[in-house]
Amino acid sequence: MNANILFRYIHELSDAAEREMVVAWLQESEKNRDILAALAQRKLSLEKAADKDNAASDWLKIQTAIQEAPVKKMFPWKRYSAAAAIAALLCTAAWYSTHRPAPVTPHLVKLATTARDKKRITLPDSTEVWLQYNSSLTYDAATFHNSERCVTLQGTAFFNVTSNAAKPFRVQTPHTAITVLGTSFHINARENAPQEIAVATGKINVTAEQLNINLLPEQKITYDPVTHKTTTSHISLHQVTGLRDNKLVFENDDLPGIAAKLEQWYNRKIIIRGTPQRVSFTGSVEDNGIHAVLGGLSFLAGIQYQVTADSVILSLHSNSLRNNK
Amino acid sequence: MQPVSELNGAEWNQQTFKVLYDEYYVLVSRYCYAFTGDYELARDIAAELFCDLWRQRANIRVNTNIKNYLLVAARRRCKKHKEKLPLTVTIANDQLESISHHTPDTHMVQKESKAALQQLLLRLDPVKKEIIDLKLLGLTNKEIAHLLHVTPKKVEYQLNTAIRVLQDEIKTMQLTAQDCEIGLMIGSLLLLIPS
Numbered sequence: 001m002n003a004n005i006l007f008r009y010i011h012e013l014s015d016a017a018e019r020e021m022v023v024a025w026l027q028e029s030e031k032n033r034d035i036l037a038a039l040a041q042r043k044l045s046l047e048k049a050a051d052k053d054n055a056a057s058d059w060l061k062i063q064t065a066i067q068e069a070p071v072k073k074m075f076p077w078k079r080y081s082a083a084a085a086i087a088a089l090l091c092t093a094a095w096y097s098t099h100r101p102a103p104v105t106p107h108l109v110k111l112a113t114t115a116r117d118k119k120r121i122t123l124p125d126s127t128e129v130w131l132q133y134n135s136s137l138t139y140d141a142a143t144f145h146n147s148e149r150c151v152t153l154q155g156t157a158f159f160n161v162t163s164n165a166a167k168p169f170r171v172q173t174p175h176t177a178i179t180v181l182g183t184s185f186h187i188n189a190r191e192n193a194p195q196e197i198a199v200a201t202g203k204i205n206v207t208a209e210q211l212n213i214n215l216l217p218e219q220k221i222t223y224d225p226v227t228h229k230t231t232t233s234h235i236s237l238h239q240v241t242g243l244r245d246n247k248l249v250f251e252n253d254d255l256p257g258i259a260a261k262l263e264q265w266y267n268r269k270i271i272i273r274g275t276p277q278r279v280s281f282t283g284s285v286e287d288n289g290i291h292a293v294l295g296g297l298s299f300l301a302g303i304q305y306q307v308t309a310d311s312v313i314l315s316l317h318s319n320s321l322r323n324n325k
Numbered sequence: 326m327q328p329v330s331e332l333n334g335a336e337w338n339q340q341t342f343k344v345l346y347d348e349y350y351v352l353v354s355r356y357c358y359a360f361t362g363d364y365e366l367a368r369d370i371a372a373e374l375f376c377d378l379w380r381q382r383a384n385i386r387v388n389t390n391i392k393n394y395l396l397v398a399a400r401r402r403c404k405k406h407k408e409k410l411p412l413t414v415t416i417a418n419d420q421l422e423s424i425s426h427h428t429p430d431t432h433m434v435q436k437e438s439k440a441a442l443q444q445l446l447l448r449l450d451p452v453k454k455e456i457i458d459l460k461l462l463g464l465t466n467k468e469i470a471h472l473l474h475v476t477p478k479k480v481e482y483q484l485n486t487a488i489r490v491l492q493d494e495i496k497t498m499q500l501t502a503q504d505c506e507i508g509l510m511i512g513s514l515l516l517l518i519p520s
Contacts, residue, residue: 003488004481007461038445046355048358048364049355055350
């Protein structure tokens with residue numbers, strides 16, 4: 001009896017032919033049945049060692065143990081006499097008077113996405129963040145509840161900020177800073193690309209070098225970090241919330257327009273083959289992965305596509321080419 | 326396919342650590358049980374391992390893969406515990422406590438046969454036993470080979486030999502007539518389950 005086949009049978013992975021082999025083997029002799037019984041029993045008792053519920057309850061223990069760790073280091077102090085403790089206190093006081101108070105140890109939380117996944121994050125103040133591909137969001141959990149709620153963003157995200165007038169919410173991107181009280185807005189802040197910020201609800205303040213502007217709903221600002229050139233434009237609401245709704249929204253977009261949106265959405269290089277034709281496409285496509293989206297687009301807008309390791313090549317269908325000529 | 330954050334301990338944060346924990350805590354605990362034969366101790370060792378992992382994350386670089394890294398660490402810890410107190414006896418006793426879902430009459434006889442069946446696996450040498458345990462935990466031959474520093478071929482050979490050894494063992498075990506009956510019962514029960 002091949003051991004692999006037997007273990008596949010135990011894990012209930014075998015196909016019909018393999019199952020037949022095992023059954024035949026079992027019928028062959030008494031001792032074979034004993035072996036299988038012993039193995040199955042051993043598997044059960046191994047699995048009894050831990051399950052998902054144990055993992056959840058043990059996690060709480062581990063979490064407290066982790067957080068106690070720095071406290072443990074301080075235990076030896078308890079052994080010193082009260083006098084020594086007071087002396088230590090005096091020393092600390094003297095140190096404090098000459099130096100500025102030691103800052104709270106930062107506890108940075110970094111949430112990042114890869115080229116394949118997106119994330120929906122809820123921050124400690126219940127602000128929701130939809131993090132797009134290849135993006136990262138960092139905040140300091142130790143000071144997040146202080147006078148300002150600060151986060152740092154690299155990449156693209158949609159924020160739905162919980163309203164709290166006493167604690168402004170601030171997003172720091174490589175080139176701009178956005179301050180809000182309680183709104184929802186979209187940010188596209190990638191290195192070496194124009195920064196785009198668009199508002200869905202409420203009012204936001206955007207500052208950057210040579211820029212300080214307030215934006216209202218359905219307004220969009222594009223800021224070039226190199227030339228400091230800014231343009232404001234109107235943008236429809238469902239274009240702003242597209243990221244939150246997981247939908248790519250196109251409005252009268254030609255091929256370069258579609259390519260630009262795909263490039264921004266997936267943070268991948270899009271190459272257009274041949275001369276761009278006069279296509280215009282309006283509609284929205286749900287993001288179920290780049291292949292599904294390109295498949296849908298190729299059907300709807302008459303585009304042919306090809307995905308390579310780091311880029312996507314778009315071209316028009318040969319028949320629509322002929323039509324346009 | 327491992328995300329970079331898992332390979333470089335210094336980059337872990339609580340979220341990524343939790344993902345790691347969720348993925349592997351159960352497996353590590355079960356593997357510890359395979360060594361110690363004590364449910365509580367197994368989970369204690371596993372929990373301790375994850376605690377230390379977090380505390381020393383700044384110094385951790387995993388060059389191979391994280392699953393293998395964790396299992397190797399678990400193995401080392403269990404070995405250390407085993408040196409402190411021999412647990413071979415408790416394995417058999419512990420098995421008997423597993424709850425049976427059958428009727429009270431069969432419960433008694435099953436207890437006996439279960440002990441007999443358990444004895445069966447204990448007759449294997451430690452290497453074969455560990456390979457079987459790992460296989461029952463769902464590891465592939467390649468993963469086992471990596472963990473034990475042998476070739477996948479050797480793992481397969483050991484598994485096949487283990488089955489042959491078991492067949493020979495049963496012959497020499499001189500089971501009583503009663504034991505045979507029970508073995509038959511369990512065998513037919515097991516046969517019914519997958520179909």
